[in-house]
Amino acid sequence: MSYNIYHNLIIKVSSKAVFDAVSLPEHLNNWWTLKSSGIPELHSEYNLNFTDAYNWFCKVSEVKKNKSFYLKMTNSDKDWNPTTFGFDLEAKESSTLVKFSHVNWKEDNHEFRNSSFCWAMLLNDLKNYLEKGTIVPFDERN
Incomplete structure (x- = not known):
């Protein structure tokens, strides 16, 4: 059995x-990561750096350009490692x-539930970033 997080927003x-x-x-660095790297091409590797401990x-x-984007975790927290997240x-x-x-x-578990909450907050930050140009400083993000 697996567990899934879903959120929709306009x-x-x-x-x-x-x-x-x-x-x-x-753009990721303006609403989610401290620093990141990657190219949106199939099988391209992304580095999502939040701190030295969460790199x-x-x-x-x-x-699919302007339609979907998904990332499969390969080296992360043990709870995140088997997961895939993305956007349609x-x-x-x-x-x-x-x-x-x-x-x-x-x-x-705790990490699953905490991540669901954090994604909801971060997706709101994404919305505010795109609609209002708001950039929340990294150390103030949830």
């Missing part, structure tokens, strides 16, 4: 703007429906 920008914000390091790696497992984007008239998922957790 962001009032184009699907290209959302795609760039979830796949390009210069994680993953690979692009699915990418549906362009609307003047906004984008973001369907977020983080799947294949082995346990419904």
Whole structure:
């Protein structure tokens, strides 16, 4: 059995703007990571650095420009390692429906539940970043 996290939200920008914000390091660093690297191409490796103790790696497992972007964890926290997270984007008239998922957790434990809460907060930061240009300093992010 595996456990999954799902969140949907509307962001009032184009699907290209959302795609760039979830796949390009210069944007990831503005709402999620301390510093990151990677190229949104299939099987490309990403480095997601939060601190020296949380310096994680993953690979692009699915990418469709302006439509979807998924990363499979390869070297991270033991609870995150078997997981894949990503974004499906549906362009609307003047906004984008973001369907977020983080799947294949082995346990419904503290880290799973904490990560679900943190993703909800971070996705709100993503929304505010894209709609209002708000950048929360890294040390103030949840």
